[in-house]
Amino acid sequence: MNSPVIADDYRDYLPLYDEYDYDITEFEGAPPEELQGTLYRNGPGKLDAGGQQLGHLFDGDGMISKFAIADGKVHFRNRFVRTKHYHKSLTSTGGAPYRALGTLRPGGILTNAMQFPANVANTGVVMHAGKLLALWEGGPPTEIDPDTLGTLGVHRFDGALKWLGAFSAHPKWDTVTGDMYNFGLAMVPNPGLVCYRVNRAGVLTKVGRVPLPRPMFNHDFGLTPKHMVFVTAPLVFPIGKMMAAGLGMRNYIEAIDYEAARGTMISLLPRYGGRPRILHTDPLMHLHLANTYEDGSDTVVELVNYHASWEQLNGQLSGAQDGLAEAGMPYGGTLLRLRITKTDRVIHEHLSDLQGDFPTFNLGYTSRRNRYTYLAVGADGHHYPNAIAKVDNISGAQRLHRLPVYHFAHEAIFTPRPGASAEDDGWLLVATQDRPNSLAHLRILDAANIEADPVYVGTLRHHLPLTFHGNFTPRA
């Protein structure tokens, strides 16, 4: 079945300039009484700056959405992160005030040379050590007031995250110690992945560094009881293109090449000191990892493998679902398990045929074998995520929660029922978009019975531009 042709008016990235603060009063069903807490999400709230249309989905100013759930009610609030880019965009009349990953400012080399991309704080949002942090993988976090969503400022962990220190958008938590692990991509003086641990008090220390053979792009990582695990696709910034980007002759996204002959590099950095173990496997194209864990002497990594070129993947990131439909391309990729043996073999195990992305799972199972992975999928041949899938990694069973026709799913976040013992005893919280009517919803699904009607559907008063990532915290 082919997707309908979606007119520009239905695009999933329409800006939301207004900032709201209201109780959701139009709804069906009710949030479960035991479900108390807050879902925060982050994504580019607008793709223009100073009157200039931005060149890439990664470039839009971060906007935090907050769904506070308590006593059977849901309260919505959204606010843009007040970065320097956001502030200057409001007053600039001459286009984007700074260059971004996929955008050059007007003015050519004179205004773009030797400029870093602006930190737009738009990729993830996490709560750790009592602080709500908006994340962007090229720079430091921005601290946000968890209640008002006001911007408190750039957060460098009391100076422990140095100048040029990046803090990526996919941290992982040790479920025993509560420590948060993360990395930052470093380009100078030598390319590498600088790895950090942030303890429960919010103190950041460096775990180690994974050297990269060239400047490369790495978006996510996994955590096992022993290692930080990186699966780095051969997405390389060739020297010539990087110099051209640095000089402002092209944007940074265009400076990426997919060098398949390099294969995919897997790095296992010991969490408590030591040199990384490096090995290689066939070239993959992926952004997101699901869970990682140890199985006997094997290290297991699950990820979403795109059977596509970098150009096609980048096209999806640029919001080209309509282009995918025209090209006959599916949405997303499929779940793949990499089993790394102690003899350095890497065995590929295909887990599912469903086409999707934004893999999530019960975070209580981080670093140990989990049974269920949830994905936003393009079901029935659709070229945008029109369903939430629950993949059983043991039996291979796949269950779908299909959205109403032409509705679009953001990432689904699992939150456990208090006192739950079964892995899937809890709820999936997912923002969705009614594309033809440009109207967003919050859906709460029973994760154990995902095919059933939602437990709750709350209707927002407006649309919600695509959000990348979010987190749930019991703090209501």
Ligand SMILES: [Fe+2]
């Ligand atoms: Fe991501």
